[in-house]
Amino acid sequence: MLIRNAEVEGRRCDVRIACDEITGLGDRLEPTAGEEVCDAACGALLPGLHDHHLHLNAWAAALRSVRCGPPQVTGGDSLARALRAARPRDGWVRGVGYHESVAGALDRDVLDGMLQALPVRVQHRSGALWSVNSAGAAALGLDAGRDAPGVERDAAGRATGRLFRLDGWLRERLPETGRPSLSEVGRRLAACGVTGVTDATPGNGATELAGFSEALAKGELPQRLVVMGTRGLPEPPAGGGLSRGAVKLVLDEACLPEFDALVACVKDAHDADRGVAVHCVTRVELVLAVAAFRLAGCREGDRIEHASVAPPEVVEGMASLPLTVVTQPNFVAERGDAYLADVDAADLPWLYRCRGFADAQVPLGGGTDAPFGAGDPWAAMRAAVERRSSGGQVLGPGEALTPERALALFTSRPEAPGGPPRRVAAGARADLCLLDAPWSRAREELSGARVRATWCSGARVLI
Numbered sequence: 001m002l003i004r005n006a007e008v009e010g011r012r013c014d015v016r017i018a019c020d021e022i023t024g025l026g027d028r029l030e031p032t033a034g035e036e037v038c039d040a041a042c043g044a045l046l047p048g049l050h051d052h053h054l055h056l057n058a059w060a061a062a063l064r065s066v067r068c069g070p071p072q073v074t075g076g077d078s079l080a081r082a083l084r085a086a087r088p089r090d091g092w093v094r095g096v097g098y099h100e101s102v103a104g105a106l107d108r109d110v111l112d113g114m115l116q117a118l119p120v121r122v123q124h125r126s127g128a129l130w131s132v133n134s135a136g137a138a139a140l141g142l143d144a145g146r147d148a149p150g151v152e153r154d155a156a157g158r159a160t161g162r163l164f165r166l167d168g169w170l171r172e173r174l175p176e177t178g179r180p181s182l183s184e185v186g187r188r189l190a191a192c193g194v195t196g197v198t199d200a201t202p203g204n205g206a207t208e209l210a211g212f213s214e215a216l217a218k219g220e221l222p223q224r225l226v227v228m229g230t231r232g233l234p235e236p237p238a239g240g241g242l243s244r245g246a247v248k249l250v251l252d253e254a255c256l257p258e259f260d261a262l263v264a265c266v267k268d269a270h271d272a273d274r275g276v277a278v279h280c281v282t283r284v285e286l287v288l289a290v291a292a293f294r295l296a297g298c299r300e301g302d303r304i305e306h307a308s309v310a311p312p313e314v315v316e317g318m319a320s321l322p323l324t325v326v327t328q329p330n331f332v333a334e335r336g337d338a339y340l341a342d343v344d345a346a347d348l349p350w351l352y353r354c355r356g357f358a359d360a361q362v363p364l365g366g367g368t369d370a371p372f373g374a375g376d377p378w379a380a381m382r383a384a385v386e387r388r389s390s391g392g393q394v395l396g397p398g399e400a401l402t403p404e405r406a407l408a409l410f411t412s413r414p415e416a417p418g419g420p421p422r423r424v425a426a427g428a429r430a431d432l433c434l435l436d437a438p439w440s441r442a443r444e445e446l447s448g449a450r451v452r453a454t455w456c457s458g459a460r461v462l463i
């Protein structure tokens with residue numbers, strides 16, 4: 001394959017791909033007999049993007065679920081209408097993306113007022129909470145005394161229908177529907193020029209790994225894949241486009257682990273030659289995680305996911321550790337208006353920082369957190385540059401990045417978010433994203449609509 005008239009790092013260039021590698025770059029390369037030619041028409045040819053934090057199976061499931069939060073659903077009435085209109089899949093109506101701005105705290109009584117005839121489960125947009133109606137509570141056996149830490153009960157012992165961080169528990173009690181196809185997710189990623197992703201789901205183990213292997217082998221997902229997960233996540237066989245990432249730990253300020261236990265978890269992962277990625281969305285969670293890394297010892301591959309609230313004194317402490325932050329600037333655009341209303345004023349200036357980490361020399365990579373954020377890295381880049389909420393408010397203007405630095409959030413090597421950007425160069429893997437305009441024009445709007453073609457490991461993906 002010969003890509004002619006591309007713009008590579010500001011210069012007009014022809015680029016040759018053979019198998020999964022870039023084999024040549026030059027001012028003028030002639031096609032060999034039978035070689036396929038793509039005229040790039042002076043569009044920018046970039047390294048394919050890597051989304052450093054998302055959740056593939058949850059995204060595939062979300063595509064088949066009812067949207068239960070803004071912007072599609074903004075009040076109790078519209079939520080009730082959406083749930084009643086939904087087609088049940090596994091006997092249940094499944095909703096995602098709920099936020100309290102719709103109808104307050106969502107429990108079984110509120111849901112019963114919307115739909116009683118079928119079991120309903122609705123996921124909070126944080127991913128940490130499922131709410132079920134009474135039919136759902138009955139199907140799960142909650143009223144028959146089935147219990148687990150995370151099943152909320154009122155003072156009288158009645159289940160409220162709210163289930164905290166119980167995804168695995170819930171899955172075991174729902175009808176078996178098999179692995180969701182990742183074809184549509186793979187297609188949407190390719191349409192944005194994404195050639196690799198890191199799945200950051202904490203519960204990923206042998207079963208999920210086998211599912212991902214199958215999805216890659218079947219071509220559902222053309223991207224290469226780094227899988228984070230449990231300490232027990234097996235090492236995948238080499239050569240399948242799949243590699244094992246960090247052990248994912250989730251901190252929840254409402255029920256933090258003992259500090260010593262957290263330190264022991266980090267050490268244990270390191271002993272198994274694994275990095276550790278810690279989910280931190282509050283100031284306290286970040287302080288605890290950084291202290292644990294400091295005591296346990298910090299190594300390459302250790303990461304903080306989100307670092308949603310990062311005050312300067314904590315960032316300063318992080319700079320002396322080999323610790324990477326993987327941020328989601330898209331939340332500034334998607335949730336900025338709610339943050340302005342809900343977040344403690346003392347935390348607001350330190351929300352989803354970008355420039356602050358870069359200035360402190362803390363490596364910073366980007367992920368979209370799809371499906372909890374919209375799975376479009378270009379929207380995330382735009383938010384990193386503009387820092388503007390959907391309602392037009394600017395959050396932390398001093399945290400803005402240049403378009404080039406915003407792009408770099410998504411172009412570092414899969415295993416090194418925040419490291420040097422990959423380059424379109426001879427010998428590099430042919431993971432490529434071609435835009436329909438030169439970079440000087442594309443940088444002004446950072447839109448996924450400009451992606452004209454995507455090559456994953458040298459194969460052009462139809463989008």
Ligand SMILES: [Zn+2]
Binds near residue numbers: 053054055200369372
């Ligand atoms: Zn996540």
